[in-house]
Amino acid sequence: MNRRSFLKKAFGSLLALVGLGGGTYYYAREIEPTLLEINNNIIASKKITSKFNNFKIIQFSDTHIGFHYSLKQFKKLIDKINAMKPDLIVFTGDLVDEPNNYNWSNDLIKLLHSLEATHGKYWIYGNHDHGGYGTNIVKDVMEQADFKLLKNSHTVIEVENEQIIFAGIDDVMLGNPDLNMALQHANPDLFTVLLAHEPDFADTAVKFPIDIQLSGHSHGGQVRLPFIGHLYTPSFAEKYVQGKYTIGNDKLALYVNSGIGTTRLPYRFLCKPEIHSYTLRAKQ
Template identity: 35%
Template sequence: MKKFLKVLAVLFLIVALIIAFIFYGTTVSVTNVTIVNQTIESSKISEETSNLKIAFISDIHYNHFMNYERLENMIEKINANKPDIILFGGDLFDDPSTYPPTEESQQELITLLKSLQADLGKFAVLGEEDHDPVVSDLVENLLYQADFELLTNEHLLITKNNATAVNLIGIDSQIGGNPDISLAFENVDTSAYTIVLTHAPDIVNELPLSNIDLVLAGHSHGGQIALPFIGALQKKEGASVYSNGEYTINQTKLIVSNGLGTTESDIRIFADPQCHMIRLTAIGGK
């Protein structure tokens, strides 16, 4: 009888833990963005451009589980960190063919994205959801109205204190998009610190890594449900090799964000929403 009670107690504890994780994952974790603070030193960063703070976000998936209040709270937390630059890695809406955005939801998203603050600019690339025919014609206009510059297989130089700070290269999504790496890198001066912004991380294996210092990608959501020491339980096409976290490939750093929103199911377990706050400094800088 005692043995039976012990087994029953263990089973009860396991069920209680599962219920607790599900409750936390569906009510708390999905709403709280984690600010991942990182400092990267580089000889390519000068004293004039040192301490450049870049906020990287991805995968908002608005208009289904992600609503105005949830995203507004996340944006307030991002703005509180006062980034110089904001980068968005694609996927504005969630499954637009199933949940077509209304005029109201479009205006909500414009208002929210416009409230993101960055003195040196806000830049974006497209994800596969942004190429959905339902929204493909409006996403670019929506980003423009929210003060984001869209980079599709192109690059630009960002300056700080009248000095070149970083090369920013935007490459279209490997999944659902039309990435053109050669076009994106045309006439790029890689003597400056070079960042590639793209949606699906597995494209990193096709990039000229010797010319790149940092790659930023999303798409994976960190699996939404992950286990310690195991990682994401479900891996998406385009993020099956690099599913979440940081990687060093040769001398290039790859950061894969969990993103802000959720899709298919509104749950996150050990894969919280993320905003990476990256501070670029000169070697030995403070």
């Protein structure tokens, strides 16, 4: 969606909120964006081996720091994630809202660095990470915070000689995603998780030996109305907007994270910010 279309639809959602009443607008702007939820999911598969039983993955996405989301709020998010004692952490893109205008500091690096996971921290580019001349800035910050970039690449996670794969692609909108390259030399028999910022990429991912896709980007629509649902979503998040989807006769499970922050307009309504927790289960 181009900027003009986005703002046009966003303005329409603003009018909808105002039409519901001043109290609703205040709630959407000041209260709901702070009501963080933990979305717990169990992922069971025969490809998950016994050593990965109860392996916990935490996904957070779309923080958009700098646009009505502060480092103070981010610190609370990090404390909540660490309290969950994850085995592995993934960030699925859009760290700050406008990289070229953001006041970068070591404080952000220190907060990201303080995230703890036994088997590492991984991330992928979102469209806002590539936009605004931020590509190299964001990469440098994440590297200093001990996050490993999965850009058209994969990594093998090993527990006592048993393995699973985490792969990631470059941003679909502003990057050069290449899933063939990401899975090059990967064992197709291993349980495989794909990180892809834009959820609609799942229609491509389902053609590959991938079991799970984790995405963000949609913000869940940010504003959802009863009986209507979301009012708008950005490009490549128009088909899959929020929650879990099964694609290709249950071949691929897609989880769409509604994100943490907001963009363009600073409110959420019936679409609370969330982090996702995934617990792997070995299926007999």
